[in-house]
Amino acid sequence: MRALAAAAIGLTAALALVLTVSAIGGPSGETSPEPLLTTVPEHP
Amino acid sequence: MRRTASLVLLAFAVFCAALSPLLRWYAFPRLAKIPPDEYQTAVLEAAPATLIDYGTMKPRKVPKVSIVQTLRGNVAAAEKTGRTTGRDVVVWDALSYIAGPDGKMVSRIPERYVFDAHSQDPVHSGGEHVDGDAVRRDGIEFKWPFLTEKRDYRYFDAQTRTSAPIHYKGTRTFRGLEVYYFEQTIPWTKVPLPKTMPVDGVTPEAVRKAGTSRWYTTKRMFWVEPATGAPVNGEEIHREELRGGTLLGDRDKVTVFSGHVKMREDYIKHTVDLVSSQRQLVLLLTSYLPWGLLTLGGGLFALALWLEARSRRPRPAAAAGTSAAEPVVSGSS
Numbered sequence: 001m002r003a004l005a006a007a008a009i010g011l012t013a014a015l016a017l018v019l020t021v022s023a024i025g026g027p028s029g030e031t032s033p034e035p036l037l038t039t040v041p042e043h044p
Numbered sequence: 045m046r047r048t049a050s051l052v053l054l055a056f057a058v059f060c061a062a063l064s065p066l067l068r069w070y071a072f073p074r075l076a077k078i079p080p081d082e083y084q085t086a087v088l089e090a091a092p093a094t095l096i097d098y099g100t101m102k103p104r105k106v107p108k109v110s111i112v113q114t115l116r117g118n119v120a121a122a123e124k125t126g127r128t129t130g131r132d133v134v135v136w137d138a139l140s141y142i143a144g145p146d147g148k149m150v151s152r153i154p155e156r157y158v159f160d161a162h163s164q165d166p167v168h169s170g171g172e173h174v175d176g177d178a179v180r181r182d183g184i185e186f187k188w189p190f191l192t193e194k195r196d197y198r199y200f201d202a203q204t205r206t207s208a209p210i211h212y213k214g215t216r217t218f219r220g221l222e223v224y225y226f227e228q229t230i231p232w233t234k235v236p237l238p239k240t241m242p243v244d245g246v247t248p249e250a251v252r253k254a255g256t257s258r259w260y261t262t263k264r265m266f267w268v269e270p271a272t273g274a275p276v277n278g279e280e281i282h283r284e285e286l287r288g289g290t291l292l293g294d295r296d297k298v299t300v301f302s303g304h305v306k307m308r309e310d311y312i313k314h315t316v317d318l319v320s321s322q323r324q325l326v327l328l329l330t331s332y333l334p335w336g337l338l339t340l341g342g343g344l345f346a347l348a349l350w351l352e353a354r355s356r357r358p359r360p361a362a363a364a365g366t367s368a369a370e371p372v373v374s375g376s377s
Contacts, residue, residue, distance in 0.1 A: 002051055006052070009055045014060075015066070021071060026077075029079060030081055031081060031116065031118055032081060035114075036141075038141050038152070039147070041085060041087060041112070
């Protein structure tokens, strides 16, 4: 019974971690102020 | 004490073993995505190339033609389209600007590409277009999906405004990276004239009224890093012609452009460096962490079992002490 409880704790922790990390996601940021180029750049 | 330790180890073993598939099949598809604020440039060159001289309407050899491609993520448009479609969407405003040997404009084709940030499937919303013409993309453009497969994909051709298969032609090594090589051939096809012509006073309507049409064929090649789905190199053997009409005099057709377009060396190096670092992040979630956690979980489980078995076994010293004392006790009574 105690082994089952330990396994359940491990499983719940894994689920909670993955769900939290997936839900947070990344920041959306802002549109770059750089222009769409109409000249040949010298370097990347 | 040993039983408590074995239970703690069991909990960690289950945690690691459960985390392994959850990371690979739940977290990765949700975390791996194209950021909406991406900004990328690429320069390709055809050197030498054949280019039409619009003054004489005759083709001439030129030392170099440069193609400057810019992709800029439009965050506001992505958020708006995301709200209406309920998907995680990326909107790329792109410009393919072609400059002649003197740096003057030969052609400029703006595009809007709207796609799912995770799968790279096209999203038919948000004003997708090529040179102002509304299009409905079928298949990919610019980038392959994460974890690219060894199979043919449908690839959108901006000139013809249609999609066609791009064929997987094998695995190669490119600058130390294992890549999948893809090839697509577009046969001679009548295509729209660009909205912006390189000569003042010449409009696509005027060319059309003269009975002249634009035709194009290309063989495009991509070397794609499979974990990220990012092309690390691209080439095109590209030909364009004007055919028919009064503009060409007594000729049936005239070459507008012909050349083998290759990515400029400094951009290849920059792209390979960028993709190599991004590749590690993808592999971390799809391979290194899942396999590492699974191995660790197995090890912890074995250790938990061993501790549990030891805690249940009678202690040899205690057992020996009890059996030696008995005769003494019985003898004294």
